[in-house]
Amino acid sequence: MVVSHDVKVSLPRWIPWSPGCLLSLVSFLPVLCLASLPFTAMADTAMPIDFRRETIYFVLTARFADGDPSNNFYNRDRIKLGDPQWRGDFKGLMDHLDYIKDLGFTSIWISPPVENRSGLDYHGYHAYDWTRVDPRLESPGATYQDFIDAAHANGLKVIQDVVINHSSNYGIRNQVWIDRLPHKYFRPAHAVFTAPYALNLGNYLAPYHEDNDNPVAPAWFREHQHQDDVGDVTFIDPSTGLSLDQFRQTPDRFFNTDVAHLSTQWYHPDGYMAGGDWENPRSVQRKHLCGDCMDLATERPNVKAYLNSAILGYLNMGVDAIRLDTAKHVDRDELLTYVHTWQEHRPGLFVFAEVMVKGLGYGDLEGNDNGPSAIRPWWYTRNGHDAKDPHSGGDSGLSVIDFALFSTFRDNLTKGNFDGLGGVFAHDWIYGDATKLVTFFQNHDVGPDNDFKYRFGGESWRAAVAYNLLWTARGIPALYYGEEIEFMKGAPQDIAGEHDTLDQSGRAYFGDHLTPEGQRASRMHPMYRHIQRLNLIRQRIPALQTGAMSQVHEFGSGISYVREDARSDSYVVVGLAADMHTGFTVAPVRNGTYVDAVTGCSRTVHDGRLVFGVKAHSAGIWVLDGTAKIGVDGAFLQSEGC
Numbered sequence: 001m002v003v004s005h006d007v008k009v010s011l012p013r014w015i016p017w018s019p020g021c022l023l024s025l026v027s028f029l030p031v032l033c034l035a036s037l038p039f040t041a042m043a044d045t046a047m048p049i050d051f052r053r054e055t056i057y058f059v060l061t062a063r064f065a066d067g068d069p070s071n072n073f074y075n076r077d078r079i080k081l082g083d084p085q086w087r088g089d090f091k092g093l094m095d096h097l098d099y100i101k102d103l104g105f106t107s108i109w110i111s112p113p114v115e116n117r118s119g120l121d122y123h124g125y126h127a128y129d130w131t132r133v134d135p136r137l138e139s140p141g142a143t144y145q146d147f148i149d150a151a152h153a154n155g156l157k158v159i160q161d162v163v164i165n166h167s168s169n170y171g172i173r174n175q176v177w178i179d180r181l182p183h184k185y186f187r188p189a190h191a192v193f194t195a196p197y198a199l200n201l202g203n204y205l206a207p208y209h210e211d212n213d214n215p216v217a218p219a220w221f222r223e224h225q226h227q228d229d230v231g232d233v234t235f236i237d238p239s240t241g242l243s244l245d246q247f248r249q250t251p252d253r254f255f256n257t258d259v260a261h262l263s264t265q266w267y268h269p270d271g272y273m274a275g276g277d278w279e280n281p282r283s284v285q286r287k288h289l290c291g292d293c294m295d296l297a298t299e300r301p302n303v304k305a306y307l308n309s310a311i312l313g314y315l316n317m318g319v320d321a322i323r324l325d326t327a328k329h330v331d332r333d334e335l336l337t338y339v340h341t342w343q344e345h346r347p348g349l350f351v352f353a354e355v356m357v358k359g360l361g362y363g364d365l366e367g368n369d370n371g372p373s374a375i376r377p378w379w380y381t382r383n384g385h386d387a388k389d390p391h392s393g394g395d396s397g398l399s400v401i402d403f404a405l406f407s408t409f410r411d412n413l414t415k416g417n418f419d420g421l422g423g424v425f426a427h428d429w430i431y432g433d434a435t436k437l438v439t440f441f442q443n444h445d446v447g448p449d450n451d452f453k454y455r456f457g458g459e460s461w462r463a464a465v466a467y468n469l470l471w472t473a474r475g476i477p478a479l480y481y482g483e484e485i486e487f488m489k490g491a492p493q494d495i496a497g498e499h500d501t502l503d504q505s506g507r508a509y510f511g512d513h514l515t516p517e518g519q520r521a522s523r524m525h526p527m528y529r530h531i532q533r534l535n536l537i538r539q540r541i542p543a544l545q546t547g548a549m550s551q552v553h554e555f556g557s558g559i560s561y562v563r564e565d566a567r568s569d570s571y572v573v574v575g576l577a578a579d580m581h582t583g584f585t586v587a588p589v590r591n592g593t594y595v596d597a598v599t600g601c602s603r604t605v606h607d608g609r610l611v612f613g614v615k616a617h618s619a620g621i622w623v624l625d626g627t628a629k630i631g632v633d634g635a636f637l638q639s640e641g642c
């Protein structure tokens with residue numbers, strides 16, 4: 001047997017790939033499973049939460065903090081010894097709630113916690129069993145329920161990332177089987193395997209190296225799971241009748257999915273996405289995103305019942321809000337039947353969807369882009385039926401991630417100016433409610449550069465100014481783990497090259513910065529202190545949370561606007577400066593006495609004009625009837641003489 005412990009197995013690229021797809025090449029299975037969650041249809045009595053009052057810290061749980069090395073697991077793709085992809089866990093997250101709280105965040109958005117299957121599934125977006133939490137995230141005393149309870153005890157809310165568009169290419173445990181040979185028999189000619197996959201590509205932790213435990217698999221598959229420990233016996237493929245020579249195998253029957261034979265009870269029979277499909281709603285919503293993202297028949301009652309039952313179970317566990325992945329790949333009306341089912345169970349539940357677009361995304365409105373509105377973010381926030389007229393319907397109850405605002409950052413904030421932001425905010429009317437948009441500077445998929453690919457790598461002050469905007473403009477700011485210390489600055493958000501590993505990417509393991517020494521250093525980082533102060537300021541000024549935004553005036557080196565929340569009678573005038581001292585005259589504003597939360601300076605306005613100056617990289621946040629400066633000066637938010 002040709003085995004090596006230190007050379008990667010090189011596999012052909014036979015799996016269709018598409019941009020934005022969380023690519024993986026091979027798959028595996030852990031066998032440990034926890035008891036099923038208590039799914040009931042009991043009404044949920046949790047009080048509605050106005051999520052506009054929150055700020056969000058987003059973690060890929062498996063990459064954040066490792067509290068229990070015994071549940072660590074190497075995926076089969078992109079192995080880097082010493083850095084198992086499944087590393088962080090709920091114990092690690094529970095151990096560092098104080099870190100997230102110290103930064104001033106009130107909510108934690110976690111990557112999907114349900115049990116996954118694929119060659120690179122640490123991120124959670126390749127679900128295999130929605131009814132179970134992935135055992136690689138849990139430990140005794142640190143289950144998902146324990147984490148939710150600990151977060152609540154610390155005053156933090158939990159946002160669960162949910163995928164309903166697709167399953168893994170293993171099918172769904174107990175529900176549907178996708179035909180394939182057991183991976184433990186896979187040994188291509190001349191292959192050498194990387195440890196810990198020393199003998200084959202079966203699950204190295206499982207007895208008999210089985211890679212799939214689906215009870216609805218056919219008898220021949222289940223028999224082979226529990227015999228022939230490492231797949232040494234010559235195996236006859238029951239589908240092709242071919243005898244599989246131990247070292248002359250092709251990957252087709254091991255990894256690829258024959259989409260012509262998928263169960264139409266569970267999957268769409270429309271094949272894989274191809275280049276021309278991305279602006280075609282029917283293709284976008286029915287084709288498989290990639291080799292391990294199989295498009296579910298989300299309109300079928302059995303699919304709906306399965307997914308909804310699981311998600312109501314998580315709501316019953318105390319999950320506070322839901323982030324909905326790959327939403328544009330499900331028809332809006334269909335998607336809303338899911339969201340509304342959850343909201344019937346939990347009135348007021350906040351759900352925000354990823355309707356990804358790299359551009360303003362107004363669709364076939366006003367000639368901004370040629371794409372159909374049916375796959376644009378605003379459409380999902382509305383319930384009308386005229387794609388040319390947002391006002392044909394009101395707020396759908398679903399919010400979205402603000403890709404329009406984000407997509408301008410590569411041309412404005414990262415270049416040190418505010419150009420084009422006024423145009424974005426002028427289109428806020430398109431959304432059902434723009435104050436509920438979830439805003440961000442970068443995340444696990446995209447960054448604010450020309451290619452939308454990298455963690456921001458430019459001068460720190462430019463990021464700081466971007467955060468000044470996100471924390472004072474409409475929308476709910478979300479920070480991606482590590483941004484507070486400019487973690488992996490300039491690195492690609494995801495692996496790209498054939499030999500890249502996670503430690504080279506924006507998804508690198510963060511725990512080294514969470515040790516006592518690491519935290520001491522982090523807490524002194526100028527960006528950490530900046531985020532901390534912005535959270536404090538936003539928390540103290542209701543208009544920055546829920547207020548409508550008006551009087552947006554953008555002029556390159558500066559931007560100003562007014563936020564007003566009538567219900568709390570909170571009124572604030574904001575001016576942001578880029579890299580030079582900038583003067584602002586904002587009018588008309590309410591008369592009265594204002595105090596700048598940044599400097600503590602006060603001004604009394606008699607003629608409807610508020611005039612003030614802002615230092616480079618700083619902000620003026622003038623609160624009507626304000627009382628005091630909020631927080632202490634740092635590298636970016638600074639006082640000067642009044």
Ligand SMILES: [Ca+2]
Pocket residue numbers: 066067068069070071072086087088089
């Ligand atoms: Ca761990």
Ligand SMILES: [Ca+2]
Pocket residue numbers: 165284285286287295296298329330
């Ligand atoms: Ca779909």
